Amino acid sequence: NTNATNYTKQPQAQSTPPRKKQRLANALDVLQEQRRQLPIAKGKEALVREIREHDVTVLLGETGSGKTTQIPQYLLEAGLADSGMIGITQPRKVAAISLAQRVSSEQGTPLGGLVGYAVRFDDVCGPDTRIRYMTDGMLTQELLGDPLLSRYKVIIVDEAHERTLRTDLLLANLKRILKARNGGTDGKGKRKEGNPLKVVIMSATLDAEKFSDFFYNAKIIYVKGRQHPVKIHHCVQGQTDYVDAAMRTFFQIHVDQPPGDVLIFLPGQEDIESLQKSIERLANQLPPNHSTVLVVPIYAALQTNATKAISIPAPRGVRKCILATNIAETSITIPGVRYVIDTGKSKENRFLTGSAGGGFETLLTRDITKSSAMQRAGRAGREGPGYCYRLYTEEAFTAMAPTAEPEILRCNLTQSILQLLCLGQDIQELDLMDAPDVDTVSSALRTLFILGALDSHRELTPIGRKMAAFPLNPVHARALIASKEHACTAEVLDIISVLEASSTLFVDVADKRTAIADARRKFIHPAGDHLTVLNASRAYQAVGGSDEDEKVDKISRSARKEWALAHFVNERTLREAASIRKQLQQRCDREGIDWRVSCGEREEPVLLSLAYGLSQNTALITPDGSYKQTIGQAVVKIHPSSSMADVKVPAIMYDELVYTNQIYARGVSSINKSFFATIGALNRREA
Ligand code: ADP
Ligand code: MG
Numbered sequence: 106n107t108n109a110t111n112y113t114k115q116p117q118a119q120s121t122p123p124r125k126k127q128r129l130a131n132a133l134d135v136l137q138e139q140r141r142q143l144p145i146a147k148g149k150e151a152l153v154r155e156i157r158e159h160d161v162t163v164l165l166g167e168t169g170s171g172k173t174t175q176i177p178q179y180l181l182e183a184g185l186a187d188s189g190m191i192g193i194t195q196p197r198k199v200a201a202i203s204l205a206q207r208v209s210s211e212q213g214t215p216l217g218g219l220v221g222y223a224v225r226f227d228d229v230c231g232p233d234t235r236i237r238y239m240t241d242g243m244l245t246q247e248l249l250g251d252p253l254l255s256r257y258k259v260i261i262v263d264e265a266h267e268r269t270l271r272t273d274l275l276l277a278n279l280k281r282i283l284k285a286r287n288g289g290t291d292g293k294g295k296r297k298e299g300n301p302l303k304v305v306i307m308s309a310t311l312d313a314e315k316f317s318d319f320f321y322n323a324k325i326i327y328v329k330g331r332q333h334p335v336k337i338h339h340c341v342q343g344q345t346d347y348v349d350a351a352m353r354t355f356f357q358i359h360v361d362q363p364p365g366d367v368l369i370f371l372p373g374q375e376d377i378e379s380l381q382k383s384i385e386r387l388a389n390q391l392p393p394n395h396s397t398v399l400v401v402p403i404y405a406a407l408q409t410n411a412t413k414a415i416s417i418p419a420p421r422g423v424r425k426c427i428l429a430t431n432i433a434e435t436s437i438t439i440p441g442v443r444y445v446i447d448t449g450k451s452k453e454n455r456f457l458t459g460s461a462g463g464g465f466e467t468l469l470t471r472d473i474t475k476s477s478a479m480q481r482a483g484r485a486g487r488e489g490p491g492y493c494y495r496l497y498t499e500e501a502f503t504a505m506a507p508t509a510e511p512e513i514l515r516c517n518l519t520q521s522i523l524q525l526l527c528l529g530q531d532i533q534e535l536d537l538m539d540a541p542d543v544d545t546v547s548s549a550l551r552t553l554f555i556l557g558a559l560d561s562h563r564e565l566t567p568i569g570r571k572m573a574a575f576p577l578n579p580v581h582a583r584a585l586i587a588s589k590e591h592a593c594t595a596e597v598l599d600i601i602s603v604l605e606a607s608s609t610l611f612v613d614v615a616d617k618r619t620a621i622a623d624a625r626r627k628f629i630h631p632a633g634d635h636l637t638v639l640n641a642s643r644a645y646q647a648v649g650g651s652d653e654d655e656k657v658d659k660i661s662r663s664a665r666k667e668w669a670l671a672h673f674v675n676e677r678t679l680r681e682a683a684s685i686r687k688q689l690q691q692r693c694d695r696e697g698i699d700w701r702v703s704c705g706e707r708e709e710p711v712l713l714s715l716a717y718g719l720s721q722n723t724a725l726i727t728p729d730g731s732y733k734q735t736i737g738q739a740v741v742k743i744h745p746s747s748s749m750a751d752v753k754v755p756a757i758m759y760d761e762l763v764y765t766n767q768i769y770a771r772g773v774s775s776i777n778k779s780f781f782a783t784i785g786a787l788n789r790r791e792a
Contacts, residue, residue: 129213132210133213136210136211137211140171140175140211143170143171143175144166144167144169144170144171144328144329144330144331145166145170145171145172145175145176145328146171146175148328149175149179152164152176152179152326152328153179153180153183153185155324155326156180156185156303156305157183157185159323159324160283160287160301160302160303160304160323161283161303161304161305161306161320161321161323161324162303162304162305162306162323162324162325162326163305163306163307163308163313163316163317163320163323163324163325163326164176164305164306164307164308164325164326164328165307165308165309165311165313165325165326165327165328166307166309166327166328166329166330167309167328167329167330167331167332167483168309168330168434168435168438168480168483168484168487169330169331169438169487170328170329170330170331171328172263172307172309172328173193173195173204173263173307173436174204174207174208174211176193176261176305176307177191177193177208177236177259177261178208178211178212178236180259180303181235181236185258185259185303186235186258186259187258188258189256189257189258189259189300190234190235190236190237190256190257190258190259191235191236191237191257191258191259191260191261192237192239192244192254192257192259192260192261193236193237193238193239193260193261193263194239194240194241194243194244194260194261194262194263194272194275195238195239195240195241195263195264195436196240196241196264196267196269196271196272196436197240197405197432197436198224198225198240198405199403199404199405199407199432199437200264200432200436200437201222201223201224201238201239201240202222202224202238203413203415203416203437204222204238204437205220205221205222205229205236205238206413207416208220208236208238209221216229217229217230217231217234218231218233218234219233219234219235219236220234220235220236220237220238221234221236221237221238222237222238222239223237223238223239223240223243224239224240224243225240225242225243225246225576226576226684226685226688227684227688240271241262241269241271241272241275242271242576244260244271244275245271245274245275245278245521245524246524246576248278248524248528249524249527249528249573249574252282252528253282253285253286254282254302255286255300257302258300258302258303259302259303259304259305260279260302260303260304260305261304261305261306261307262275262276262279262304262305262306262307263307263436264307264308264309264435264436265306265307265308265316266308266309266310266312266435266476266508267435267509268509268511268512268513268538268539269512270512270513270516270518270521271521273511273512273513273537273538273539274513274521274524274525274535274537276306276316276319276537276538277535277536277537277538278528279302279304280319280320280536281536282302283302283304286299286300286301286302287301287302304320306320306323309435309480310435310476310480310508312508313325313327315538319538331487332483332486332487333486333487333488333489333490333491334486334490334491335445335482335483335485335486335490335491335492335493336490336491336492336493337482337492337493337495338492338493338494338495339495339497339498339499339502340495340496340497340498341498342498343497343498343501344496344497347371347376347448347449347450347496348371348376348379348380348383348448350448350496351369351371351380351446351448351496352380352383352384352387354446354494354496355367355369355384355426355446356387358444358446358492358494359388359395359396359398359424359426360391360395362444362492364396364424364443365424365441365442365443365444365491366419366424366425366426366427366439366441366442366443366444367424367425367426367427367442367443367444367445367446368427368429368433368439368442368444368445368446368484368485369426369427369428369429369445369446369448370429370430370431370433370434370445370446370447370448370451370481371428371429371430371448371450372430372448372450372451372452372470373404373430373452373470374404374405374406374430374608376448377402377403377404377428377429377430378402380428381400381402381428384398384400384426385398385400388400396422396423396424397422397423397424398423398424398425398426399419399423399424399425399426400425400426400427400428401414401415401425401426401427401428402427402428402429403415403427403428403429403430403432403433403437404429404430404432405430405432405607406607406608406677406681415427415437415439416439416440418440418441419441425441427439427442430451430452431451431473431477433484434477434480434481434484435480438487439484440487440488441488442484442485442487442488442491443485443488443489443491443492444485444491444492444493444494445481445482445484445485445491445492445493445494446493446494446496447473447478447481447482447493447494447495447496447497448496448497449472449473449478449495449496449497449501449502450470450471450472450473451470451471451473451477452468452469452470452471453468453469453471453509453515454466454467454468454515454516455467455468455469455515455516456515456516456517456518456545456548457764458542458544458545458548465761465762465764465768466517466761466762467763467764469764472497472501472505473505474505474506474507474508474509475502475505475506475507475508476507476508476509477509478495478502478505481493482495511538511539513537513539513541514539514541514542516545517545517549518532518541518545518546518548518549519549519552519553519579520578520579521549522546522549522550522553523553523558523569523572523573523579524573526553526559526565526569526573527565527569527570527573532546533546550563552579552721553569553579555720555721555736556568556569556572556579556580556583556717556718556720557569557583557717558572558573558579558583568583568586571586571696572586574692574695574696575689575692575696577601577605577689578604578605579718580718580719580722581601581604581605581718582718583717583718584597584601584714584715584717584718584719585597585598585601585689585693585698585714586698586717587713587714587717587718588698588710588711588714589698589699589702590714591704591710591711591713591714592702592703592704592710593702593703593704593707593710593711593714594693594698594699594700594701594702594703595700595701595702595703595704596639596703596704596710596711597711597714597715598686598689598690598693598700599638599639599642599643599682599686600635600636600638600639600642600711600715601689602642602682602683602685602686602689603638603642603678603679603682604638604760604772605682605685606678606679606681606682606685607678607681608675608677608678608681609675609678610638610641610642610674610675610678610679610682611625611641611673611674611675611746612673612674612675613746614673615745617673618745618746620673621673624671624672624673625637625641625672625673625674625748627640627644627672628640628641628644628672629748630708630748631775632708632712632774632775633747633748633749633757633773633774633775634747634748634749634760634771634772634773634774635711635712635715635772635774636708636711636712636774637748639711641672641674642679642682644668644672645665645668645669645674645676645679646683648661648664648665648668665679709777712774712776712777712780713780713783713784715758715774716758716776716780716784717784719758719759719760720758720781720784721736722758722759722760722761722762722770723735723736723756723757723758723759723776723781724741724756724757724759724770725755725756725778726753726754726755726756726757727740730753732757732770735781739762739768740768741759741762741768741769741770742767742768742769742770743757743759743769743770743773744763744769744770744771744773745769746771747770747771747772747773748773749773749774749775752775754775755775755778756775756776756777756778756780756781757770757773757774757775757776758773758774758776759771759772759773759774760772760773
C-alpha cells in the first residue's frame, strides 16, 4: 500500500541537522506513545472495521478519548481514503486550527502538508493534504462548487451534538450525497460505480439515537472514556457578578489547593479579557512563596498563533489558569486541568423576528444547559480526580434546560437560504433533523428579496448568485457588488473587511469615552461610523509606510501596535481585516470586480453602496430625537459608542441593533433621504 509509506514520510528529514533530527524523533516517539495510551486506541481495529462495513457510523465517546485526533489518522492508515481526502468538520474555527496543528505534529509533517485546515478566509492545505480539518461552514460553502463533495472519500461530522445551523444543513446534504454516490445510506441500496462516500458522525453527548434515526438506523459505536471522579461544589447563593466570583474562587484554589491547572468557563471575550487583567494584577501582589500564575485565554476570535499556548504544559511551580468560552467544553482538550470553575453562563445568538418584518440578531449571555454543565465539570477529571466549583446553586442547576435548542430554530437564516437556493434547494423541503420556523424563513426570504437576490417569484437573480459567491454576510456581499457600479470597491472592501472581522475595531470603555473621543478625533468622519472605520483602517495601513501585510517589518509592526494603543483601536481586528481583504480581493478577481477602483475623497458612492446592503437597517428621525425604523416598528437609539451619538440627522443606516435595556443601533452612518427612493427602485428593477 503506497499510502502507508506516505503516511510516515517526514519532509523535513533531509535538510535537518542530526541533533535536531534526534530531538524531533524523540518528540515524535513521545507523541506516538501518547497516542497508544488513548482510550480509543484499544478499539482501533474494531472501529476501523465497523466504519469500513457501514456507509454511515455514529460514534459516541467522552471528550478526550481520542475521537477527533485519531479517527482520521486510523482511517487514512487503513486505506479508507485512497486517492481522496478525509474532511472533518468542527463548529469553531479555533478548534479546527488547533486540532490540525496537533494532528500534523503527531504525523511529524508540517501543517498544510499531509494534515491541513480550512476556515473562512484561511486555507492551509496543499497538494499532499489528505486530512482536512475545517469548519462546518467551510464545507457547506464547498457544496456550491462541488455539490457531491466528490474529492472527499470520508466526511466526519464532529461535535454533531452542538447542532449548529451549518452542521444541520450539512447532515441534510450528506443524506442526499449518499443517495447519489452510494445509492442509499444503509449500504444495502444498489451500489453505484465509482466514488462512494463514508460518513462518520461524532458526538460527545448521549444523543446518538437521533443521528442514527436520521440516517436510517445507522450503526452506533460507543467508545469508553477514562473519566475520573469529579467532586462538584455548588454555591449556596446565586452570584450577581460572576466574573468577580470566578476571580475569588480562583484565588481560593490557588492559595489553598495542591498543584493542578484551573479552567474557568466564561460566556465571552470581554469577560475573559477583564478577568485575565484582574487575575494577573492580583497574582503579582501575592507573597513570593506562592507559585506563579500563567493566564491563558481561549475564545473564537483568537489569532491562529495564539492557539498553540493552550496545549503547552505549564513549567514546574507555575499554575496555569485557562479562561475559556464553551469551546473548551468538548472541542478542545486541555491537558493538566484539575479544577474547573463554571460561571454557568454562555453566549447564545438568537434572531428575533419582528411582527412587521425586519427582526434582529441578539447575542445574549444566558444560563447554560445541564448537558453543558456536566461537560464542563467533566473537564476536571481527565487525568485524575478533580474538582468543579459551580458559581450557581444546586437549584439553579436542576432548573436548567436539559440540552440546547438546535441553532436552526433560533438563528438568522438569510445566508444559508441564499446558499441553498444556489444549490437549487428549498429549505422548507429539505430533509432536516429539525425544520426551521416559518417566520424565520419568511423573514430571510424577505431580506433576500429586498437585497435584490430574489425576484418576486422567489427565483434567484444574477445578483443573488454573485452574492453567494462571497463568504460574507449577504448585507456586505450586496454592498460589495453595488460598489462595482459606483466605482468605489477599494473603499467598500476596506470597510467590510473590518466589519467581517471577529472583533470590533473600536475599543469602547464606558468611563474613558472622552479620552477615546479625543484620541480618535482625527479620523472621525462627519458622515458617521462607516467612513470613520475607513479612515482608521487607512491610517493604520499607512503606519510603517506599506499596506502589504507581509512587507511590514519589525519596526513598523511595533509602530502599528503603538498607534493602535494610542487610538484605542483593536489591532487584532485590523490585522484580521488585512487578511480578509486579501482573500476578498482574490474573490473579486474571480467574480470580475476590480478591487483597485477607488472613488478618492468622495463619500456618496461609498455610502450609497453600503445602503444597498443596509436598506433594511434604516431609520428616520422622530420629533423627540429618537429614530424609528423604516421597515419594522422599533424605536432605536444610537449607541453611545457611535461617532453619531451626539448628532441628529434626518436618516440613518446601521450595521446592527443591540438589545440591552433598550434598542441601540451600532455602526451608524447618516444617509441622504433620497437614497431610499434610489435603492428601492433599483432593487426592484434589478430583481
Ligand atoms: P475527543 O475528540 O475524543 O474529545 P481528542 O482526539 O480531541 O479527543 O483528544 C485526544 C487527546 O489528544 C487529548 O486527551 C489530549 O491528550 C490530546 N490532544 C488533543 N489535542 C491536543 C493539543 N492541541 N495539544 C496537546 N494534546 C492534545
Ligand atoms: Mg473531539
